[in-house]
Amino acid sequence: MLDVHRLRLLQELHTRKTIAAVAAALGYSGSAVSQQLAQLEREAGVPLLERVGRGVRLTPQALILVEHASAVLHRLEQAEADLASSMPTVRGELRIATFQTAMLALIPPFLDRLAESAPELRVRVRQMEPEPALSALATGDCDLVIIEEFPGHPRSRVPGLDRVPLATDPMRLVVPETLRDKGNIIDLADRPWVLEPEDTPSGRWARALCREAGFEPEVVVSSCDIVSHIRFIETGHAVGFLPDLVWRGQPPTVPTHPLPGQHRRLYSSARSGGSGHPAIVLARAELECVRDGLPLGSPRA
Template structure:
């Protein structure tokens, strides 16, 4: 019989990448993690790790064990959810991660609804972009993640995670203050591509290289016929807005950035098929039935409907 604790350490190593990262996440020493995994190798009777430079990687047999561990942990997630459902009150701690604009525009309202309906539920929220939050969800650092998906930039969907759609968030071209690209019927006739092209020589602000938002924004500009002059990079969309307000850069902004307030810069529609990003929540498979997660998702949907 395999020891579940050691199996979980092997799973953590798969998701976190190094013994040091596993040790730091679980408050163990690296030597303790190494000893536990050596004992698991003895139980399995086959090598589970092989050196690659200064790191280690899982063998084929270790990957088999991790796959079975995922199935066991999913059953345990379901068991925890069933026990919580049997109780008359939602209690405990819910750890959520959310990207910036949802954290500003939706999560506070959802927290208010949760506080009123379930006062004994403790919520811990971390602002994190999907590129970091979704792997951390797999590593059990969070219970639920609020994430985004840009047009043409489908996120990987690991089998260990369950996604649920939240809403669509419209995306628009934000014109730099003092820069006109036309308005009225003539601008409508020229269309969204022309509005983008008129800004080909203007500085742009975008999210950093490697993010889904940057990939989408760059592809959008290239489809309009130019390479954007990206002079400012930040994951902070409020900074994007401020640079557009002061005429320093063109930007591509989602409607959530306004949080229900009137826009402070001129906006133009984007080409068809590029006009909204998908917002969704993700949890580990088997955990979606947990009453705290159901309550948070319900509150988030209500916040999105109000906003």
């Protein structure tokens, strides 16, 4: 009989690529992981790993096992969800990963609501960009992620993860008070800009919007910290683009102008096997309640 724990290690190796990465993620020593995988080889009766330089790679037989392991682990997560659903209260631990503006605007009121509706549920939140957050979700390092998707830059679907629409968040052109009357992108072609880095979805979207208007933006500040964007715009050092969510339902501190048809979409994502867990179901319901109290659009707009 194949050991489920060892099958999970094999799946982790398939995802994380190196034994060292598996060991670091799961809190084991590298030698312990290697010994467990060697035992799995003996149980399976076929070679599962082959040496490649200083590392290893999975054999074709190992890939067959990985496919079955995914199905087994999926069913085990469903079993855990069913057991949790049989309990009278929502309890345990829920690990959430999300990006900066959602962290600032959605998570505090979300935690307030959960403290009332599920006082026995422990919630752990960490800030992560969507791509690493989805990877962490796929490998079991978190249970629910909130992600963003910008116009013209859809994210690839990750097998085994669901995706539930949460809201649409209008993007706006944002300028210093001295440029209040400059409401068109082309009017700001010769101004300094603050944008997210070009290798991020937001950064690619923003630069594409400027290029469609006929110019290449002079980016004087490149930062993933949206709060710093606000500061540079407030002090007159740059212009930029910001989502409505950044204001957390309060009046903007600088002039903003609409960008017709330009909004990012917000989603929540969980592993398909665990999406029926009562903590996930409740968290998504509470997120929707928080959304309804903010100036966000319909999730399917």
